[in-house]
Amino acid sequence: MKIMVAIKRVVDYAVKIRVKSDKSGVETSNVKMSMNPFCEIGLEEALRIKESGLASEVIAVSVGPSQCVDTLRTGLAMGADRAIHVEASATLYPLSVAKLLKALADVEKPGLLILGKQAIDDDCNQTGQMVAGLLNWPQGTFASKVVLDKEKEVATVEREVDGGLETLCLDLPAVITTDLRLNQPRYATLPNIMKAKSKVIKKFTPQELNVDIKSDLEVIQVTEPPKRKAGVIVSSVDELIDKLKNEAHVI
Amino acid sequence: MAARLLRRKALTNLSAPSSSPFSKSSFSVQRLISTLVLGEHEGGSIKAQSLSAVVAAKFLGEDNSISMLLAGSGPSVQEAAIHAASCHSSISQVIVADSDKFTYPVAEPWAKLVQLIQQKGGYSHIMATSGSFGKNILPRAAALLDVSPITDVIEISGPQLFVRPIYAGNALCTVRYTGSAPCMLTVRSTSFPVPLTSANSKSDVAPISQVDPSTFGEDMVCKSKYLSHTSQDSERPDLGNARIVVTGGRALKSAENFKMIEKLAEKLGAAVGATRAAVDAGFVPNELQVGQTGKIVGPELYMAFGVSGAIQHLAGMRDSKVIVAVNKDADAPIFQVADYGLVGDLFEVIPELLEKLPEKK
Numbered sequence: 001m002k003i004m005v006a007i008k009r010v011v012d013y014a015v016k017i018r019v020k021s022d023k024s025g026v027e028t029s030n031v032k033m034s035m036n037p038f039c040e041i042g043l044e045e046a047l048r049i050k051e052s053g054l055a056s057e058v059i060a061v062s063v064g065p066s067q068c069v070d071t072l073r074t075g076l077a078m079g080a081d082r083a084i085h086v087e088a089s090a091t092l093y094p095l096s097v098a099k100l101l102k103a104l105a106d107v108e109k110p111g112l113l114i115l116g117k118q119a120i121d122d123d124c125n126q127t128g129q130m131v132a133g134l135l136n137w138p139q140g141t142f143a144s145k146v147v148l149d150k151e152k153e154v155a156t157v158e159r160e161v162d163g164g165l166e167t168l169c170l171d172l173p174a175v176i177t178t179d180l181r182l183n184q185p186r187y188a189t190l191p192n193i194m195k196a197k198s199k200v201i202k203k204f205t206p207q208e209l210n211v212d213i214k215s216d217l218e219v220i221q222v223t224e225p226p227k228r229k230a231g232v233i234v235s236s237v238d239e240l241i242d243k244l245k246n247e248a249h250v251i
Numbered sequence: 252m253a254a255r256l257l258r259r260k261a262l263t264n265l266s267a268p269s270s271s272p273f274s275k276s277s278f279s280v281q282r283l284i285s286t287l288v289l290g291e292h293e294g295g296s297i298k299a300q301s302l303s304a305v306v307a308a309k310f311l312g313e314d315n316s317i318s319m320l321l322a323g324s325g326p327s328v329q330e331a332a333i334h335a336a337s338c339h340s341s342i343s344q345v346i347v348a349d350s351d352k353f354t355y356p357v358a359e360p361w362a363k364l365v366q367l368i369q370q371k372g373g374y375s376h377i378m379a380t381s382g383s384f385g386k387n388i389l390p391r392a393a394a395l396l397d398v399s400p401i402t403d404v405i406e407i408s409g410p411q412l413f414v415r416p417i418y419a420g421n422a423l424c425t426v427r428y429t430g431s432a433p434c435m436l437t438v439r440s441t442s443f444p445v446p447l448t449s450a451n452s453k454s455d456v457a458p459i460s461q462v463d464p465s466t467f468g469e470d471m472v473c474k475s476k477y478l479s480h481t482s483q484d485s486e487r488p489d490l491g492n493a494r495i496v497v498t499g500g501r502a503l504k505s506a507e508n509f510k511m512i513e514k515l516a517e518k519l520g521a522a523v524g525a526t527r528a529a530v531d532a533g534f535v536p537n538e539l540q541v542g543q544t545g546k547i548v549g550p551e552l553y554m555a556f557g558v559s560g561a562i563q564h565l566a567g568m569r570d571s572k573v574i575v576a577v578n579k580d581a582d583a584p585i586f587q588v589a590d591y592g593l594v595g596d597l598f599e600v601i602p603e604l605l606e607k608l609p610e611k612k
Contacts, residue, residue: 013563017418026422038544094390095399118544122417122424124402126390129358133394138475139358141387144537156478161383162491162546164481164538168357171474180544181531216399216430223423225416231574231590237603240575243591248573250495250552251519251609 001111001150001172002057003046005080006101007039009064009071010121023221026121035071038116040078041178044185045146046114047079054148055111057081061104063097065089069201076196077188083201086209096206096213098130103209105135110173112155117142117177128177138170142179148172284312284410287368287433288342289379289388290319291356295330297321297338300491303440304378304385305339310407310443311376318344318372322353322364336457339445348462355477358387360467365392367466374433375410381437382491393435400435401426405442410434419543419566440491441549441570481536490539493522495552496571498541501528502557502579502597509534511601512556518608524548526564542567556597560585577601 011017012032020027035043046058060075061084062068072083086100105113113135118125132139140146140157144165147156153172158165160179170176188196206213234240244251286308291298301319308317319335319342321328328349335345346368352360365388369377377392379385381403393400406414411428413436428434490496497519499512509529516523524541525534541548543566553571558564560576560583568574569588576589577600586592593600 011418016562017421019422026418093399095394095397098394120419120543123419123543125386126393126400126402129387129390130394132358133362133391138473139387139391140475141358142383159383160537161480162538163383164536166480167478169476169478174474180527181537214397214399214430216428217401218427218429220412220425220427222417223425225420225423225569228569228574228588229590231586231588231592233586233592233594235593237593237600237607240591240593241604241607244552244573244575245609248552248590250573 001055002059002108003049003055003112003114004059004061004105004108004110005039005043005046005075006097006113006115006127007043007060007062007071007075008036008116008119009033009062009068010036010119013037013120019222019224023223025219025222033067033070035074036116036119038118038120038178038180040116040185041180041182042114042116042176043075043078043080044183045176045178046112047186048183049112049146049148054150059084059108059110061086061101063088063092063100072201073196074188076199076201077193078186079192080199082199084204085201086204086206088206088213090213091219092213093215093217094124094126094130095216096211097127098134099211100206100209101127101131102134103211104204105131112173113137113175115175115177117179128175132175135173135175137173137175139175139177140168140170141177143176144179144181146176146182284315284376285372285374286311286315286317286376286378287365287372287374288317288319289361289365289377289385290321290331290335291380291382291384292321292323292328292331292335295327296334297331299445300380300382300440302339302445303380303443304438305341306445307404307407307438307443308376308378309341311410316343317341318346318374320346320348320365320368322348322350322356322361324349324351324354328353332459336459337455340455342457345457345459346462347459348467350464350467352467352473356384356388357473357475357477358391359473359475361388362391362395364462365389366395368462369396369433377433377435379437381439385437389435389437396433396435398430398433398435399428400437401428402437404436404438407438416566419562420569421562421566439547441547444492487516488520488522490522490524490541490546490548493548493550495519495521495554496524496541496548496550496568497521497554497556498524498526498558498568499529499534499556500526500558501532503529503534506534508598515554515601515605518605518610521552522550524568526558526561555585555589556601558585559583560588
């Protein structure tokens with residue numbers, strides 16, 4: 001069974017972002033970029049499944065501009081067998097990404113398609129659900145535990161939901177989106193980084209995949225959130241209680 | 252009874268052709284707005300969270316006809332439908348899909364159901380609240396309808412114009428939907444709070460219609476089976492809509508120590524929250540996590556103990572009205588957002604608070 005993992009190149013999670021003064025977006029030039037943390041977790045899970053003998057190959061895929069190749073190299077260094085880059089320079093919304101991933105899944109026919117539950121730049125939390133809908137595959141979103149039964153061809157997925165944890169049993173092939181506690185991703189070791197240089201990254205364009213990039217959303221502006229009024233440091237519990245009661249009127 | 256007569260009278264035969272309120276052939280400046288809200292129910296009543304989508308729908312336009320779609324099986328969904336019909340004056344119709352395919356809300360049959368109902372009803376907007384139910388189902392339904400959804404909306408500026416947070420809430424994105432109907436979105440419940448008493452008078456009960464069961468055909472064969480779920484502690488106020496939230500971080504050091512947070516929460520009649528670090532360390536279960544990828548809260552009072560104030564945690568609570576932070580480290584980033592900060596040891600501060608706080612009213 002093949003596992004396909006979609007990974008996204010995003011602004012590093014520790015970066016304090018700045019909104020551009022012309023309100024056209026967030027400043028991303030000269031800013032540290034990394035693999036989306038949830039995508040790292042997805043790739044780690046795929047690698048563990050392969051290492052347990054339940055999958056034969058892990059394919060990392062990424063959709064976006066040429067710099068995506070850097071993120072794919074990191075994925076290959078972590079242990080993915082090969083990678084696919086769908087080159088697209090325009091901003092792609094989740095629906096288009098989902099259509100491209102579906103086209104790739106139709107070609108590669110993986111038993112599992114793993115994505116991060118959300119990208120930390122747009123925080124959309126949509127792509128996994130959308131590609132599952134397009135493929136008509138079952139979905140296990142916000143997964144905190146995945147157990148594969150290759151014989152029965154099912155995946156038992158424990159999910160983090162509002163009320164706690166929910167467990168579903170999905171027929172394969174299936175789409176899984178990862179939540180934070182699914183695993184702790186490995187670091188790429190230096191020998192693996194060297195090996196990754198010779199692994200294959202295949203390129204596609206949306207046209208080659210017969211996907212029409214639809215644009216039904218338009219970003220009007222990007223602004224900063226309202227700033228909070230500066231707070232005060234209190235010196236004692238008594239003062240805190242007094243302020244909460246008599247100034248803020250919350251207790 | 253009158254309600255039953257009303258229901259029978261208004262029973263819409265959904266398999267008959269209906270005139271779509273959103274007609275593509277007659278494009279006029281003033282589009283008719285009609286909204287389908289995906290409702291969540293439990294134990295025979297509508298979950299309060301679902302009503303945020305109803306409250307938000309009113310911002311789409313003056314004359315918005317709002318229908319609530321429920322799916323389930325047997326008496327519990329029928330009871331929930333009765334509740335939905337009178338729980339909010341803006342709901343003008345309740346549609347019920349009653350089938351054992353919907354015994355538990357899994358995404359696959361739900362998304363197909365939304366697609367079916369949309370094809371018959373032609374709504375201009377489809378909405379859900381941005382909780383694990385809405386987030387799981389709405390994007391899948393949007394893909395089936397070939398629509399780009401807009402998720403986690405915090406402000407509705409027009410029928411096709413929305414504001415949503417990006418980069419963990421450090422930026423706000425205003426986005427316009429430029430496609431043809433339906434416009435699909437999920438809304439944050441903290442941005443569209445539900446007023447406490449929104450039940451309307453008895454004479455305003457919305458009609459309830461049942462989806463023809465024969466529509467749940469072969470393509471609804473479910474490849475996903477619900478097995479089990481852990482249940483939430485229902486004694487404490489719900490984190491999503493509590494007036495006060497008390498949160499603990501990793502500095503609590505153990506699950507045993509975390510009980511101090513729980514005691515303080517009890518004294519204040521508050522909900523308990525936690526940082527990712529505290530959940531990862533096993534002090535508390537995952538449903539208490541507040542943050543970019545956990546729950547988003549906006550209480551009147553948010554008290555953070557031993558919380559450093561990482562960007563990802565702030566994303567979940569920065570809209571709280573009053574923020575209090577207690578931390579030993581005077582340089583902790585949390586103090587930059589706190590209205591009242593106390594530099595001190597939480598192991599001393601919490602017992603003192605427990606002693607000196609007035610009893611909750």
